[in-house]
Amino acid sequence: MRAKLTPLSALLAGIVGGALMAGCQTYDFEPVDPLAIAQTTKETVIAARKSKPDVMLLVDTSGSMTLPVNPELTVNGVRVCYLKDTQGRDYKCGEGTACDTSVCPTRWSELQGAMGPFLAESGKLVRFGLTTYPAPNTATTQTVALACAAATAGESVRLAIPTGLDSDEQLQAHATSLNAILQGIPNSGPNQPKGGTPTSGSVRFTGSLLTGDPEERDQIVLLLTDGLPNCNLENEYNGSQTECRCTLDDQCTAPLSPYYKRGCLDKNASVAAVEELKARKISTIVIGFGAETSAGDGPSVLNAMANAGGFARECKADVDCGAGDTCDLNAKRCGRAFYQAANREELAGALKNISEKLATTNPCFIGLDPSQLPSDNQLIVVYINGERTLQGPDTWTLGEGGVTFTGNACARLEASRPEAPVSVEVRAIRQL
Template structure:
């Protein structure tokens, strides 16, 4: 008795038999690309009432803050009322401090802008303050230490009185730092290490509200003793310090501390994001607007999940900037200011975004939206129950899932003791 053919043998026989019947025929096959699918899941637990965001201001008080806002201002020249080849303007050493009544410095302009910001917007968020570099350690301090102290803790109340009081206290601290003399801005810019310190604070790790770090800096990050680059390799180091004669300034105690600390700063921002803390990056002054400044701060702003957006207005990025049609982000992802007015405007724009949130919108980035914005490729859960789209539930927009009707009302009426859990799953063709 013959054994049964195996599946593979039967398949081979079928092919041979088919060839015998059909004879010599040829077929043209068109290549078909395999379909690849990806799924994005975005969720949030919403508590709508009386939950103002936490905002820790991480303020750069390095020595470059005492430089003039405009180094070409004749009132800022130290001699002969003309610029000299060695950039002979005030503020470069403690003994040549600028007269801020005639020559505004970065610090005096920042004080003015922050005073306005805190007076006008102090009740929008629960604000705290940390300055860096940290306090000098010993008589031989390099003034390159990271923050070790929170100057003003974030208040634990949402009451307007408490928030305005905290903002007033922060304003007093900032105004109390003189432009020259004892306790004036000095030292380097240990950004990565100070971001790490801030990220360890319980004040910005709340699980029931949004958490932000507002990084305001006028210089490139440095002061990392563990920087993987060193001044012995000039190209890799990208020294942030002035040359000493014909030699790099990144030598001796600053052989690593003086090198650009971009990579570690970006990693520090990414670590904050993993903790649920978004970082807002503001550059103030010439160093952040030129050279390595834009690329460094751009990378940090992107990692911090608070990049400047042109999603609602392609002209929102302003003159001289571009709007990426794909990501809907500005070419300059961070906020940049050159003087008090520009800084005040940037802070107003930021606080409007921080303090105003459409709680009935679960935002999706362009990459997270379903293919062709097809609502049939979206599944929405409210409190773990699937909810179909409709006039009383939700609709898909180019910004994400917009809850409407009674579903939006449920979200608006949520409280810390009765939160609403929402989740969106969207499919994209790759």
């Protein structure tokens, strides 16, 4: 195999060769400082056309989603989220009495408002599906079993992942249909969000819907919840044990209560469900929405799930993590691993951040740190699949931030796929 002469070896060979040829003659030289140089070699395997990820949205439609985002919202001196009973006493709208979302936005109406732009922006990049939990329940007579039923086959799967689609146009149309289904779930009435938060069982079921090859395309569950996981009849704790963190006020203590186990916080089983998915190379993104997920037991539970899911919030500095949070510089993770939102704007911001992470990177640009850039444009060499490629308008150019591929070279990189990747090697010399 013929060895390639790197710019560094060529430079050194020239220096040594010149010294040998001049070995029999004597010259006077002025003393000079030794030349210090550094070589950078950056190898990148590009698969630009990586198959678009499968993302199943697992959306919490429990009764608390109909609660006001800001219960104390006041407009012109009037608390718009309060109503009056027959005796003239104030009470908050919510699960029992629907809020007027035109003046008092609820968690559900705010979620609907944020999801539209997210799906419009990301629809062509992802094969989305939609599952809601608890299982839809329109029964006239409500029971605890119905209220606590985890997502299951049937009506829980509002829209399956389109395994037969892949083009931008097809997937965007599919995402538009998904958004229409979400917008069609009313804030009040028989089909409104209702019931508990059976997270562990719903996560396990949703994972069973992701059957693609994770080596070919990413498999992801995007969990969006506003409450603490509960409703697990097989919970390891019951209301008589101190380990039971009751999520329903005092309804967990009586042995005959239907919430004796169901009402206890279902943290361990929920984290275990996420870990089971991760063992199958299915990642879980966790978004908390509302007051319950930002205080009390909420952060601990969702943090554990987000860390187990393999999609924790990343950072390079504290500023990346937002107010009140810090960055672990060694792990490059925020202290709060999950995404938290209190209103539509914050939820839209979290979804946009996730959308950017799901999007593919620009295959026609290879960034170089300032310390990696050559000290002269002549001291850089680029190889594509082992073949040296000269700089030019149809190949590549060197800029302040790195190497930009253009023309046919860029088209070649854009056409790469996981099964047919393109290897790019950049070698640069910098005089120190």
